[in-house]
Amino acid sequence: MYIRSASAVSPQASFNQMLSTPAVYTGDKLNCIEPDYSKYIDPKLIRRMSRIIKMGVAAAMEALKDAELSMPDAIITGTAYGCLADTDAFLSRMVEFNEELLSPTSFIQSTHNTVGAQIALMLHCHHYNNTYVHRGSSFEAAVLDTQSLLEEGEAENILVGAVDEIIENSHAIISRFGIYKESESNKLLNSGTDGTMAGEGASFFVFSKNKEQNSIAKLEDVKTYYKTGRKAENIIHNFLMENNVPVENLDLIILGNNGDSKTDEHYNTVAQHLFGGKRLVGYKNYCGEYPTSSAFALWMATMMIEHGKKINNATSPKKILIYNNYKLKYPSLYLLSAC
């Protein structure tokens, strides 16, 4: 399947700015730089939307515009946490008002499929609409569903994306597990201590079955696993073999290391044993760690192919492998080629 467009609302203002002067964050999280939503959303609708809905809608509308597509054949979304702000508001009111006087808006918009549904409402799109909530493989599940629909001929063009947000309460709760640390995002990947920085983002893509004039890249393959027990080197090696791609043919490998010494060892082993420490680049210094961050990596890879720009001396990559392993439980692989 082919990627016709990619768009992201992320802690980086834009891809070009990320290359030249990436936004640097100090603390334990990276928050999104939000666009002017009035460009994408009717003011009458915007008042009810929480931040994650606005982020998702903006990324989706931008992806559709870039693909010059007005109506997708399906909308598929992945999210681990869903609409946390509305869930937080709804649950807080349940406690505050003894389970009475609940705000209907927060209730309606607290469900995980709100972003996909809101996009469909705005487009008047009555086609297939599904949201996958599979923790660290939510986006991968959405992409696999996309692949199935396209291969079975059920759709020609699909809007697919992932959204996850940080809110104050959820960040405080997750922080109790000791997985975040204070750092500077530009030094995160080499910090060498326990913990990482939290992240968030909304990334959307238009995938098509056939190569179009404006196709950017071909997604050759995608695979995801859960607590596989197999060595990462074997998984990646087999994935490349299945696609007849020798390691030396890869121009760039995007890895999901996040600066946490407890998990970075895993990536270091892969980097050294499989790739000889060459042609590697991380991405979580740009977006932070979150369950659907692989969507940001796919956006970054697509943009790199489109713009032919360079990061870490990898010039104009034509073939890119993405390997992320969220919490070392959800290994996922993407193989992209320039069109």
Add this chain to the structure above:
Amino acid sequence: MDKQELMQRLKEQIIKQLKLEGTKPESIGDHDPLFVEGLGLDSIDALELIVLLQQEYKIKLNNAEQGQEVFRSVSTMADFIMERQAKQV
């Protein structure tokens, strides 16, 4: 609190409850229709207004039809609240 003060307070509460950013209390006329025309509110907003009445004034609507009459304008809302409060005394 007289009706004028109550209507001013209601306008501020409606703006806050319905997140009508950019709308000022003085731009809502006392007798302006709240739904379809005027503020252009919809059925979800009606539910939010029911919650507002319960939360701020401890008043429950007896039936859905009553809402059409009560929520016609800020003035009808104020009349309804004052009538209920008088009965409670």
